[in-house]
Amino acid sequence: MSYQVESSAPAREERLKAGIAFGGTCRELKCSMNKGGCLNAANRSFSQTYGCQFTLSLGILNTIRNAVVIMHGPIGCGFCSTATIGTGKFYKRLRDPQANGTIWLSTNLDESAVIGGGEESLRKTVLFADKEYRPETIIVVSSCVPALIGDDVDGIVQSLQSDVAAKLVPVNCEGFKTKVMATAYDAAYNGIMKKLVNPYGEWRKLTESDKDNIDRDYRISRKVNIFNVGSMSRQDEVELERLLKALGLEVTFLPCYSEPDDFSISLEAALNVSICGTHDDYYLQFLKENFGIPYIIDTIPIGRKNTDRWILKIAEFFHLEDEAKSLIEKENEILNKSLDTFREILKGKKVFIGGGEVRILSTAEVLQDFNMEIVGLKGHHIDKFVEPIFESLENIDDVSINIATQHPFEQANIVRKIKPDVIVIHTGGNNISAKHGLPILPLYGPSYNYMGYTGVFEIGRRLARVVKNYQFNKNIKKYRPLPFKESWYEKNPYTYIKEN
Amino acid sequence: MGKYVDRPRYGCALGGALSLLRAIPRAIPIIHSSTGCGYNVYNGINAGAAYLGGGYCGGAALPSSNIIERNVVFGGEDRLAEQVEKTIEIMDGDIYVIVTGCMVEMIGDDIYSVAREFEENDKPVIPVSTPSFQGNSYTGYDMVFSALVKEYVEAEEEKKVCKVNVIGIVPGEDVFYKGNLKEIKRILGLIGIDSNTFVGEGETLDNFKGAGNASLTIVLSDVYGVETAKVFEEIHKIPYLLTGLPIGYLQVENFLYEVGEALNIDNEVIEKALEAEKETYFDYFERITDIYNDIDLQRYGIVVADANYAPSVSRFISDELGWLPQLAMITDFLTEDQKSRLESRFENYDSELKPLVKFDTDASAVKKYIRELWPADQNERYYDALGPGFILGSVIERDFADEFNYPLLSIAFPVTNRVIFNRSYAGINGALTLTEDIFSLLVAGR
Numbered sequence: 001m002s003y004q005v006e007s008s009a010p011a012r013e014e015r016l017k018a019g020i021a022f023g024g025t026c027r028e029l030k031c032s033m034n035k036g037g038c039l040n041a042a043n044r045s046f047s048q049t050y051g052c053q054f055t056l057s058l059g060i061l062n063t064i065r066n067a068v069v070i071m072h073g074p075i076g077c078g079f080c081s082t083a084t085i086g087t088g089k090f091y092k093r094l095r096d097p098q099a100n101g102t103i104w105l106s107t108n109l110d111e112s113a114v115i116g117g118g119e120e121s122l123r124k125t126v127l128f129a130d131k132e133y134r135p136e137t138i139i140v141v142s143s144c145v146p147a148l149i150g151d152d153v154d155g156i157v158q159s160l161q162s163d164v165a166a167k168l169v170p171v172n173c174e175g176f177k178t179k180v181m182a183t184a185y186d187a188a189y190n191g192i193m194k195k196l197v198n199p200y201g202e203w204r205k206l207t208e209s210d211k212d213n214i215d216r217d218y219r220i221s222r223k224v225n226i227f228n229v230g231s232m233s234r235q236d237e238v239e240l241e242r243l244l245k246a247l248g249l250e251v252t253f254l255p256c257y258s259e260p261d262d263f264s265i266s267l268e269a270a271l272n273v274s275i276c277g278t279h280d281d282y283y284l285q286f287l288k289e290n291f292g293i294p295y296i297i298d299t300i301p302i303g304r305k306n307t308d309r310w311i312l313k314i315a316e317f318f319h320l321e322d323e324a325k326s327l328i329e330k331e332n333e334i335l336n337k338s339l340d341t342f343r344e345i346l347k348g349k350k351v352f353i354g355g356g357e358v359r360i361l362s363t364a365e366v367l368q369d370f371n372m373e374i375v376g377l378k379g380h381h382i383d384k385f386v387e388p389i390f391e392s393l394e395n396i397d398d399v400s401i402n403i404a405t406q407h408p409f410e411q412a413n414i415v416r417k418i419k420p421d422v423i424v425i426h427t428g429g430n431n432i433s434a435k436h437g438l439p440i441l442p443l444y445g446p447s448y449n450y451m452g453y454t455g456v457f458e459i460g461r462r463l464a465r466v467v468k469n470y471q472f473n474k475n476i477k478k479y480r481p482l483p484f485k486e487s488w489y490e491k492n493p494y495t496y497i498k499e500n
Numbered sequence: 501m502g503k504y505v506d507r508p509r510y511g512c513a514l515g516g517a518l519s520l521l522r523a524i525p526r527a528i529p530i531i532h533s534s535t536g537c538g539y540n541v542y543n544g545i546n547a548g549a550a551y552l553g554g555g556y557c558g559g560a561a562l563p564s565s566n567i568i569e570r571n572v573v574f575g576g577e578d579r580l581a582e583q584v585e586k587t588i589e590i591m592d593g594d595i596y597v598i599v600t601g602c603m604v605e606m607i608g609d610d611i612y613s614v615a616r617e618f619e620e621n622d623k624p625v626i627p628v629s630t631p632s633f634q635g636n637s638y639t640g641y642d643m644v645f646s647a648l649v650k651e652y653v654e655a656e657e658e659k660k661v662c663k664v665n666v667i668g669i670v671p672g673e674d675v676f677y678k679g680n681l682k683e684i685k686r687i688l689g690l691i692g693i694d695s696n697t698f699v700g701e702g703e704t705l706d707n708f709k710g711a712g713n714a715s716l717t718i719v720l721s722d723v724y725g726v727e728t729a730k731v732f733e734e735i736h737k738i739p740y741l742l743t744g745l746p747i748g749y750l751q752v753e754n755f756l757y758e759v760g761e762a763l764n765i766d767n768e769v770i771e772k773a774l775e776a777e778k779e780t781y782f783d784y785f786e787r788i789t790d791i792y793n794d795i796d797l798q799r800y801g802i803v804v805a806d807a808n809y810a811p812s813v814s815r816f817i818s819d820e821l822g823w824l825p826q827l828a829m830i831t832d833f834l835t836e837d838q839k840s841r842l843e844s845r846f847e848n849y850d851s852e853l854k855p856l857v858k859f860d861t862d863a864s865a866v867k868k869y870i871r872e873l874w875p876a877d878q879n880e881r882y883y884d885a886l887g888p889g890f891i892l893g894s895v896i897e898r899d900f901a902d903e904f905n906y907p908l909l910s911i912a913f914p915v916t917n918r919v920i921f922n923r924s925y926a927g928i929n930g931a932l933t934l935t936e937d938i939f940s941l942l943v944a945g946r
Contacts, residue, residue: 046586049564052536055543074602074632075505076512076537079544082914085895101899103507103863110502114606114633125504132506132864144534144603145633148572176534176572176603406539406560409590428539431554432561483528483557485592496586 003290005193007154009186009282011178013040016281018180018383022403023410023494026396029382029403039382039403043179046496050380050406050428052175054143055080056184059230061171061191062102063256065092066136068129068166069104072122072153073143078104091446094234095257105129109145118151123160130164137260138166139191147174154194167260169195180381181405182278182356189283192255196263199291223250223269224314225293227280230256231359231444232451239452240275240301243311246327247320255283267291271317275451276300276358277385298388300358301451303365304332305392331453339370342460345467347371352415354378354433355426355443357403361389363424363443363450366459368394375418377401378411380426402493408432412484413493422467437477439470502833506862507896509548509806509831509913510673512632515541516640517599519549519672522558523699524708528593529557531564532580532611533601538562548914549672563587567604576604580614588621594705595652597644598627605631626651636833638806641670642727648708649731656713656736662763664688665714665738666697667728668721669745674808675915679924680745684720687746687927690773691756691765701922712736716762720745720926722841723807723832744845747812748820748931749781777928784932788939797942798822800886803855804829804866804893805912807838809925811845813892813911816931818851821938825855826886827869831912834859863896870904890938907941 012018019039022029032039054077061069062081071078081088081104089101105128107113107121122140129138142153157170171191173184205212224244228237241251254266272287272295274280284295296317301310308328315324350373353360357379364374374396379386382403390396400418404410408429415423415436424441425433433440441463444450449458510516514533518541521529531538542559546552554561565583567576580598588596596618598611615627628647630640645667666684671677681700688695696714698707717729717740729740741762746755753774760770791797801817801824803810810830817823830842839859846857856873858865874886889906891897895916901908910917911925911934924930 045582046590047564047566048560049538049562050535051539052534055536055540074512075508075636076515076632079511079515080540082544083547086916106505106508108502108505110633128504148603148606175536176568179568408561429560431559483591488590
């Protein structure tokens with residue numbers, strides 16, 4: 001291979017100056033972002049748990065087909081995979097009806113490994129995985145402990161490669177290395193970059209006619225790789241594919257639910273397009289530098305304006321603006337009318353939105369489209385990728401925004417002060433969010449459509465249903481208390497954010 | 501050196517620690533570790549324990565010091581002290597328990613000295629070292645439980661004759677823990693025993709505080725809770741009895757006589773109590789005698805479960821359901837002593853059968869043992885296949901079940917395909933429910 005890949009992905013607080021602790025209005029946030037620096041250093045004197053690099057990278061790695069994932073660490077690292085035993089297989093089978101569920105192994109590092117190193121444990125696990133399952137690839141994900149005991153995982157993997165049939169992919173993502181959990185995506189891509197990106201492209205026939213050649217070159221000149229995210233659904237992909245196919249483009253989705261070879265095959269494409277800037281900039285930049293594939297990272301296709309913009313950006317690249325404009329116009333015309341019944345139900349309702357930076361702001365655009373009032377936002381972290389999405393929002397400058405990865409204690413305080421009618425939120429903290437006693441719509445879901453034009457309709461349809469009856473959460477609020485002391489609610493919600 | 505595990509059915513020690521704390525009302529865990537440990541464990545337990553949820557202070561609400569590289573280099577004690585102070589300020593609890601992840605143990609943070617700074621706090625702050633390279637969820641349960649026995653259970657010289665402490669069922673890892681404890685409490689109540697199950701319905705921290713006056717600890721396990729029982733014996737002078745988890749009328753009979761003997765309860769009292777139970781139990785069983793015999797509902801039984809369920813369920817399907825127990829695979833980490841103790845649980849079945857007993861942690865092993873116990877089809881004209889079969893296992897056995905076309909009832913962690921509240925599989929009522937669930941699967945298509 002002609003290119004060099006660093007042994008592990010840099011933390012995003014360094015690479016992107018991402019921040020995880022902020023409280024104020026959107027205007028204040030934009031100002032601090034322009035200044036840079038201080039936002040990046042802030043942290044909390046009281047913190048709550050959230051995903052680490054390791055757990056989050058599994059969101060991509062556990063979806064790769066024909067793979068075995070090895071959790072290189074003590075027995076608990078990767079335990080979260082339990083939650084996707086059933087769904088993981090189901091979603092894989094939407095892409096390949098024969099696909100296996102996720103097979104994962106733990107190297108189960110114990111006290112003797114902590115003292116003597118984890119190399120032998122890893123070696124045995126890799127050999128077992130290869131012999132037992134004969135996968136195309138074995139992905140070795142290493143946690144905090146191997147990093148602390150100084151295991152040279154890349155080296156071990158390199159030396160094992162000749163003993164196994166599977167392609168070995170080391171992914172270094174020790175949790176303590178970063179407080180920005182989205183660094184996980186870079187870690188997963190870093191492993192993919194190191195081992196799965198081989199520039200052979202599609203398999204060629206032994207003999208090809210000139211016409212075959214021309215056909216293929218034409219196809220490649222129209223081929224777009226779309227970089228999907230684990231939090232989106234197959235329905236989302238179908239919708240985005242529909243829109244780009246309408247422009248005459250050919251579409252492939254990566255990296256989630258891909259087959260290991262897909263990373264090489266995808267090198268023969270005209271353009272790489274990101275769905276969510278939080279996920280792919282590290283990898284797309286790599287593909288551009290080493291394989292000359294241009295990329296677009298702009299907005300996420302959630303909401304009408306964002307979807308319009310996303311399609312237009314892609315169309316501009318292929319000089320298909322006129323076709324795109326006519327498509328966008330038609331799509332909007334039909335969709336707009338169909339939203340009226342939901343607007344009637346949702347108009348004026350105050351909404352609090354929490355989750356990933358890109359998702360919350362784009363979802364805010366959808367909710368503004370329903371004439372709802374955005375009263376509070378909470379983003380996992382903040383970096384430059386939100387800028388284009390801010391542009392799609394109206395009257396947002398005075399809205400409160402909290403940058404906090406999960407941290408439901410700040411949310412509880414804020415929600416009590418701003419009194420929303422509806423909450424749209426990320427998973428994981430709903431034992432707390434439910435106790436606000438309000439209707440809740442999940443911010444994302446791998447079995448629902450949120451993206452493209454149909455996604456807007458689906459969000460409206462579901463939200464209009466959710467607000468009709470929220471007795472479940474009302475009763476929970478009434479009978480099950482939140483764990484915060486009353487005195488907490490009297491304080492400023494950002495009391496525990498500190499400059500470090 | 502630990503062996504790899506193919507799809508583990510447990511989390512780490514921190515996982516077991518957090519599951520136990522999740523089960524204690526108003527207990528606030530403080531995790532000293534990197535950001536992801538609490539969240540990872542919550543995701544595993546929530547789904548694996550049939551949607552247990554984060555409860556009062558679990559899930560993303562778990563206080564956690566979230567140490568980063570700088571702390572790993574310079575030590576995380578200051579960060580922990582800050583986190584404990586602020587947790588007490590914000591979180592409304594009756595006990596604060598510091599639990600640890602691997603990296604702070606490896607860098608040598610002294611959580612005990614940090615906890616001492618909070619000795620004056622009106623609610624106790626108890627540190628427990630729970631490094632995950634020392635064990636899995638079951639170990640973590642014992643680590644926290646025995647720390648509470650040492651630090652929190654009040655000393656009582658005077659013991660109450662008929663009061664027992666019941667332990668050995670790990671919340672979450674035993675998906676049916678609450679229902680099981682309720683049923684065990686009911687059964688013991690039949691012979692006049694007042695039992696403290698610590699994390700059962702209506703029980704609170706006071707059940708921990710007042711546990712020192714029991715006259716016996718019943719460990720419903722051969723493995724889990726044994727360390728805690730030893731601490732009860734050492735510090736509170738309470739002897740213990742390892743009973744296993746009784747499932748079905750016959751096992752309950754043995755269980756009650758065993759406990760009765762330890763507490764000098766008259767056999768007549770036990771006989772009388774069993775008389776009524778037997779009547780109710782077999783009255784229900786009688787209902788399925790028709791369909792059982794009408795359509796032949798005997799099955800080859802394959803049990804893949806933990807050290808509590810595997811022996812009891814195997815015996816139950818053999819001696820009460822009249823099935824043929826083929827394989828019992830116990831999926832825990834076990835010492836040789838523990839293994840031989842568990843082996844003895846498979847002796848002397850009334851049916852005179854004995855399953856192949858295997859100790860193996862790997863999902864892929866089940867199929868190999870089936871091959872070991874049953875001859876493969878050599879393309880004979882007449883092949884005596886291992887069927888009809890039935891699997892009592894976890895959702896990890898789903899692929900195996902699909903391949904062999906056996907029904908699967910998920911009884912052991914992880915159980916991601918069911919929602920479980922107060923359902924029990926232990927004792928007498930639990931065995932009735934287990935029988936309902938098993939036979940419901942067999943008639944589901946009718």
